[in-house]
Amino acid sequence: MPRPSDWFVHPRRWPWWQRWRRDPFVVQTVRSTAAATLSYVVALQLSAEPAPLTAPLTALLVVQVTLYSTLKTSLRRVNSVVVGVLIAIAFSALVGLTWWSLALVILASLVVGRFVRVEEFIPEVAISAMLVLGVTQVANTAWDRVLETLIGAVVGLLFNVLLVPPVWVDTAGDSIVDLARRMRQLLLDIGEELTDPYRRPDPERGPESAASPAPAERAVARLHEARLLDNDVADVDAALRQAEDSLRMNPRVKEGLLHRIVLRTGLDTLEICAVVLRVLTRTLTDLAKDRHGAALFREETAEALQETVRHLADVLVTFAVLVTSHSSAGSERAEGHLGEELRAARAARDRAAGMLRSEAEDDPGHWQLYGALLAEIDRVLDELDPDHRGRRLMEELDRHTRAREERRRRVTSLATRARRVS
Structure with missing residues (x-):
């Protein structure tokens, strides 16, 4: 079964005429x-x-x-x-x-x-x-x-x-999925660095092929990449605002409000996840500085955490595909994969939690960093949960409905006053 990250074809791979048209x-x-x-x-x-x-x-x-x-x-x-x-x-x-x-x-x-x-x-x-x-x-x-x-x-x-301008929903959707892919790559790099100290040398390349323990500089580099996600979020937000404007007063679009809310809440969720990823990389950076070049975790713990962040990375892309999908079949497929990846991520998280508890008993001086790492993983999983997203969508729809009714009451009130004056 292909991974969710392979569903999305990057715009750079499109034919030139299709790229120009979009x-x-x-x-x-x-x-x-x-x-x-x-x-x-x-x-x-x-x-x-x-x-x-x-x-x-x-x-x-x-x-x-x-x-x-x-x-x-x-x-x-x-x-x-x-x-x-x-x-x-x-x-x-x-x-x-x-x-x-x-x-x-x-x-x-x-x-x-x-x-x-x-x-x-x-x-x-x-x-x-x-x-x-x-x-x-x-x-x-x-x-x-x-x-x-x-x-x-x-x-x-x-x-x-x-000559009605194009609807830029697809362009905004591509930007959202591309943001999720960059976040996924950051998580995969973090997972690789967790297990680098235990990588076995390649017999054909010699003992130098075995990676040395990840120093604090590499953790700092991941933290810098996580901070740069703020710029990516700002770019996606600009593309989404353009898409929202293209849906307003457009005769070719039905249910424009629903499209705007789905995309906007999806980007808000990814923005929260980007913030949590920045905090997660900060936690790993603090731990790496305290280790002074030694491995951050035991081998089995590092492998469990790598599996967790790998599933977490795929959950991010699957979520982005879900919120940008236009067809019911694509949405159902993405929702099914999202549920599978969330279950796998939570199972891997539980295994890593047990191992981190054991490490905290042996190393009580860093228990707060171990706990913070688990809390940050839990926060991302909670934000990407379909139930949480459903509640957020309903809240936004209710808010927009109340605002529309309030504007309608004001217009009716002004019209009533005008008739009384005349």
Whole structure:
């Protein structure tokens, strides 16, 4: 039976055309180029400017990899330009262009941009105000700039409405599984180092093929790798946020909320496991420093711990495959393998616990490190347990349902007040 870690084909092994089609950068580049060119053609017909470059600039800014992000960016971009134009018109009517009026325009634009919540387009408020203030025919230039901005925003929005961007769930799922594979490799390396002092030499390679006891430097290296998992989690979180946005307001997606919750809770679980792995490597590092180059455990204990972390490594990948599976057959297969690996991991953990108890009796000075090691293994097994995951999913679904009902009550209350006032 193949191991769960072999189910996942790494994206680097895909054909080039498949990698490009699933690469957000490639997709974004092609879509932005097409939308900007189309908005320029439309602006040439509607704007009085000979080169209406504001329209393609706006399209470049508003066309995002998801429909939700495009709509949000379009509203902010148009809002920032309109506010900047209004500020410029007000100042031109009162004082005109001088060095001190320019300073006041910039200051007012940046402050007002903060209040109107245009987020990343706050500098655009000041830019629009300065460009309009610096021309003689303020009204005509202001109208042309607003018109070109609207053209770019509308074209970019319609481009993503008619040609709906891809759903990036698969890309986020690949990132989650890839994170689990890196965690698995870290656990396998830890298991190998536990048994290195007892590795027998290869007769063909001579006695130098036998590994020496793992020094503290190797344990520190594993601790450093575990800390780097935080960067991997951040990258996966960014990919997952993009996938969540692609599910919002997407007509091709049904049950988008369920997809978002399944992936988000899955990543949260792996993030907790990454934290626990960092603590586990810290425990082994402390023990290695106290051993001063000697073996960390007796041979039978080291072998039992190696078996435990090997099963634990496969549980991580199986869990990732389960939360990213789209078919019921794949989910059932992954769930069955997850149950088998969890039972094997718990059995190996119980054998290792008995041996660690014996070692603690002989070495009472390190009993707290032995206990911490078992507690960290138990924490990972508990986080990956299907029952624990089921409770977490239900809690998240209930929370989102309550939030949706609260928003609905607020809208109903506002509508009722509006009817009473009218």
